Amino acid sequence: AQKITQTQPGMFVQEKEAVTLDCTYDTSDPSYGLFWYKQPSSGEMIFLIYQGSYDQQNATEGRYSLNFQKARKSANLVISASQLGDSAMYFCAMRLVGTGNMLTFGGGTRLMVKP
């Protein structure tokens, strides 16, 4: 069975600095997708970025980038130039391709941006 681990329950970052949120995963399936979602205090889940297991390049979306290290089974999210609005819970998730399309989520990291 697949598993996602986020080892940082909470993190602080200074406004305008970069921050890395860790995510490791475990699966024996070669085909999978990795997602990061942001959940502000309002509760909605906001999609941030996606990385496919066969993608050769690290995904980037604006200030978000995914540091994908396949051999280490890690998919860390990097947020550049942190903003106060980045304060939220961040979830890493994995989907196995070809099986049930459900997401398996990590436990989340609460990011707090200090002014």
Add this chain to the structure above:
Amino acid sequence: GAGVSQSPSNKVTEKGKDVELRCDPISGHTALYWYRQSLGQGLEFLIYFQGNSAPDKSGLPSDRFSAERTGGSVSTLTIQRTQQEDSAVYLCASSFRFGAGYNEQFFGPGTRLTVL
């Protein structure tokens, strides 16, 4: 366009009562998912529907939980004889289709269920 909507946004019920939670997916999305977010268990998959195929119920925690999707659109999650451990936020998500490749799931705002 409209996103995924869920109703009610909050539901307080007494232990032993049945509850129904509703999800309206994004128009055109053929896949629909239910997840549960609770303090002790994090985010858990419950059930998903893809088109007219039989749903994947592998995440349902007990036979008190059931879900249906009518006409390939609206879905209702029913919890019978609610227990206090059912208290959680129930999230619904939809996506274009099941299968290979990038397939983002769009989440609704959730229904916060409190069982007294």
